[in-house]
Amino acid sequence: MSNHQKRLSVPKSWPIERKESTFTVKADAGPHGEAGVPLVIILRDVLGYVDSVKEARYALNQGTVLVNGEKSVDHRRPIGMFDILAFTQREEYYRVFPGEGGRLSLTPIDADAASSRLGKVVGKRQVKGGDFQLQLHDGTNVRVEDGSEYGTNDSVVVDNESKEIVAHFTYEEGALVTAVAGGHAGNIGTLDEIVVTAGSGPNTVHVETDDGEFETVEDYVVVIDENFTGDDE
Structure with a gap:
């Protein structure tokens, strides 16, 4: 199986230029499914810490790059929404957050915030x-x-070291939400109404923002x- 794939075929969430060259690195199987971005793309294309796959492999073998609190030496390890990246030697920490258009971006955070990650149930x-x-969104x-207090679409915060839940946000009207896909990806607002659709169609939501509202x-x-x-610092 090829370790490369055409740039034009990668998910829209990948933070790369599709017409820059024909191929790019293919992610390993793992968290986030097909939406997972290979770690080397974050290191090379987004942060500019390395210039090649060879340099990425060398950097990762130093053991100073952590993904959700664990050392990662696989340059094709999938990275996705709400993952925590820690560069211990640089003392730099980032949360992977959906930006405008659903393209993944890196939000700088502090070391304390980097000790846990968000997961959608x-x-x-x-x-x-x-x-x-x-089961969380990343697999x-x-x-x-006690599972009675948790429901589908709730969010939990998981400690990277203990792997235990340290916070729980209920999916309900009045909750603060962010859109992670669709035309409103990256927008943050208050969940004003949950509209249950009869039949097989998807439920929709109305979200109020500082600039107005949207439906998705x-x-x-x-x-x-x-x-x-994004206001951690």
Whole structure:
């Protein structure tokens, strides 16, 4: 299987120029599915820390690049929405956040904010022993004793070291949300109304912003709090 793919075919969320050259690095299988951006693209194309895949491999082998609190040595490791990147030698920390048009961007944060990450709950099931397993948007799972307080579309904050939930934001009218896909991606506002659609059509939401309001598909919004709006520093 090829380790490259055509730039014109990559997801719109990838922060690269599609017409710059024909091919780019292909992400490994892993978190975030097809939307995952190879770590080397973040290092080379976004931050400019390296000029080539060879340099990226060398930099990662130094063990100073952390993804969600864990050392990453795979230059094709998928990076996606709400991941935390830490460059310990530089003392630089970033949260991957959806920008305008859904293109992923890096929001500078401090070391304390980099100790945990946000996850959207996309599924829940009971497992052996009676506990519940929450499936998050990036494909990872978190185990909890009482699943009754968590619902689909809620958001949780997971500590990178303990892997335990340290905060929980309920998906409900009045919640602060950000659009992560569609024409309003990157916009942040208050969830004013959840419109349940009869039949097989997707539910929609009305969101009020400082500049007005917008309507989008329910799956396109994620509940956040003020710490995730880019004002951490």
